[in-house]
Amino acid sequence: MNRIFSGIQPSGNLQLGNYLGAIRNWARMQDSHECIYCVVDLHAITVPQDPAELRRATREVAAGVIAGGVDPDRSVIFVQSQAPEHAELAWILNCVARLGWLNRMTQFKDKAGADRDGATVGLYTYPVLQAADVLAYKATDVPVGEDQKQHIELARDIAQAFNSMFDTDFFPLPEPRIQPEAARIMSLRDGTRKMSKSDPSDYSRINMTDGADLIARKIRRAKTDPAPLPDHAEALEGRPEARNLVTIYAALAEVSQETVVERFAGKGFGIFKSELADLAVAVLGPIGEEMQRLMAAPDEVDAILGRGNARAREISGPIIRAAQDIVGFHRA
Numbered sequence: 001m002n003r004i005f006s007g008i009q010p011s012g013n014l015q016l017g018n019y020l021g022a023i024r025n026w027a028r029m030q031d032s033h034e035c036i037y038c039v040v041d042l043h044a045i046t047v048p049q050d051p052a053e054l055r056r057a058t059r060e061v062a063a064g065v066i067a068g069g070v071d072p073d074r075s076v077i078f079v080q081s082q083a084p085e086h087a088e089l090a091w092i093l094n095c096v097a098r099l100g101w102l103n104r105m106t107q108f109k110d111k112a113g114a115d116r117d118g119a120t121v122g123l124y125t126y127p128v129l130q131a132a133d134v135l136a137y138k139a140t141d142v143p144v145g146e147d148q149k150q151h152i153e154l155a156r157d158i159a160q161a162f163n164s165m166f167d168t169d170f171f172p173l174p175e176p177r178i179q180p181e182a183a184r185i186m187s188l189r190d191g192t193r194k195m196s197k198s199d200p201s202d203y204s205r206i207n208m209t210d211g212a213d214l215i216a217r218k219i220r221r222a223k224t225d226p227a228p229l230p231d232h233a234e235a236l237e238g239r240p241e242a243r244n245l246v247t248i249y250a251a252l253a254e255v256s257q258e259t260v261v262e263r264f265a266g267k268g269f270g271i272f273k274s275e276l277a278d279l280a281v282a283v284l285g286p287i288g289e290e291m292q293r294l295m296a297a298p299d300e301v302d303a304i305l306g307r308g309n310a311r312a313r314e315i316s317g318p319i320i321r322a323a324q325d326i327v328g329f330h331r332a
Contacts, residue, residue, distance in 0.1 A: 004033040005139035005174075007040035007080065007130075008065065010058040013197035015205040016280075017185035019068055019287070020251045025143055027069030035075035036137050036312060037065060039305075042080045042087065043130070046123040047111075059301050063294035064208050066304065067287050076315075078308035080133070085316040090125075090132035092327055096162050097128050101154055107147065131155035134174050136316040143177040152176035166326050184247050188222040191240025206280065209288050209295075216277040219245075224269040231265035233257040245269070249276050252283050 008022060029035055039061050044054060058079055065077060080086055102108070105127050112119035122129075130151050134142055135158075142152050152174060159171035187193045187204040195205045203218055210218070223241045230236060236243040236257070243257075249272075250257045264272050294301055325331070 001032075001034050002140040003137060004029050004035045004141050004143065005038070005134050005137050006036075006143045007038040007043070007133060008061055009044050010039050010041050010054060010061045011044065011197060013205075014061060014064040014208040014291075015195055015197050016208070016248065016284070017195040017205070018064070018197070019208055019284070020185055020248075021145060022143070023065055023068035023070065026065070026075075027071075029143070030071060030074045033141065035070075036139065036315070037070060037075055037077050038080050038133065038312075039065075039078070040080045040133065043126060046120055046126050059298055060291075060295055062301050062305055063291050066301075067291035067294060068208070069287075072304045072308060076308050076311045077304060078312045079305055082305070082309045083136075083312050083316060085136050085313065085320040086129065086132050089136050089316075089320050089323060090129045092323060093128050093132050093135070093158050093162070094125060096165060097131075097154075097158050098161075101157060102127065104150075105154070106150060127151045127154050128158070131158045135159055135171050136319060137312075138172055138319060139174050140172055141177050142174050146178055149176050149178060162323075168326060170323065170326060184244075185251070186240065186244040186247075188218060188244070191223065191242075191244040206284065207288075208284065209291055210284070211288065212281040212285050215280050215284060219273050219277040219280060222273065224273075228266050228268050229261055229264045229272060231261060233261050236261070242269075245272065245276060249279060252276075252279050 004026075006022070006026060008018070014023075026035065026037055039058050041054060041058055062077060062079070066072060070077060102124060108119070108124055108126070111123060131154060134152070134155050142155075144152055153176070156173045159173050162171055163169055185195045187195050187199060188206070189201055189204040197205065197207075199205060203221055206215055206218055222245060224245065225239055225242055227239070227242075229242065229246070233246070233256075236246060246257050246260050250260045253260070321331075
């Protein structure tokens with residue numbers, strides 16, 4: 001059975017795009033893969049964090065993953081900083097990776113902006129830690145959004161370089177599994193921008209913790225255009241808000257966009273939004289209720305994460321020790 005590794009940052013406010021683009025797919029992969037899922041708080045501190053908020057958000061994200069269908073008895077769910085093997089392997093891989101490879105990483109350029117000299121070293125070497133996350137478990141598949149594909153390609157380069165440097169086939173070359181839905185769920189206020197948990201407007205997104213009334217209200221207030229829905233999906237071109245709501249409906253109902261527009265062809269958005277709200281409440285309502293329950297039971301969440309951490313280290317520990325032996329570290 002192939003092994004999945006993926007992570008999610010503890011930045012709080014999990015929203016519809018996180019569920020459709022990552023968490024729902026994570027839950028489904030449990031049927032066909034050995035799954036390891038991580039709340040990546042080491043990655044989070046590459047930018048300034050409030051310590052109390054980081055701890056709260058870590059529990060919240062874990063609760064969202066569990067409420068979204070990831071079974072802690074079938075999958076490993078843990079917090080990155082509690083498994084020191086990640087940082088230990090990252091240093092070894094820092095001594096394998098090349099500056100030229102990191103200089104090509106577009107996400108650093110985007111996040112650092114014009115003030116690159118003011119960015120942290122951690123932000124620069126973020127992709128090496130990401131490679132360590134994956135290779136510490138010899139994961140074969142990594143579900144990611146399109147924006148992270150370059151980082152997994154770097155992880156493959158680093159694994160190959162390690163194997164070549166030490167004349168071994170120790171690390172497998174992980175394959176990126178692109179999750180297309182993640183890139184297509186856009187803001188409810190601006191159909192040209194991705195739905196984001198960091199958007200200052202709460203009405204730009206549907207949070208996983210939103211209650212039924214709030215979900216319905218946000219959908220009713222979602223930006224649209226005055227034209228009715230077309231009778232074929234191609235006609236949504238140039239109508240970003242209309243396309244976004246059709247995309248959300250199709251993703252929640254697990255049907256094609258073509259099926260959605262055929263059903264609602266010629267109808268106004270009043271009718272469409274009403275049915276979309278009912279669908280969103282039906283799908284997300286139980287998830288939000290369970291997530292709220294877990295957030296009110298921090299000891300339960302911590303116990304799950306503690307068990308997951310022990311299981312993660314059972315897997316990664318021998319792999320890291322073997323990597324240290326290959327490098328030539330002394331063991332007394």
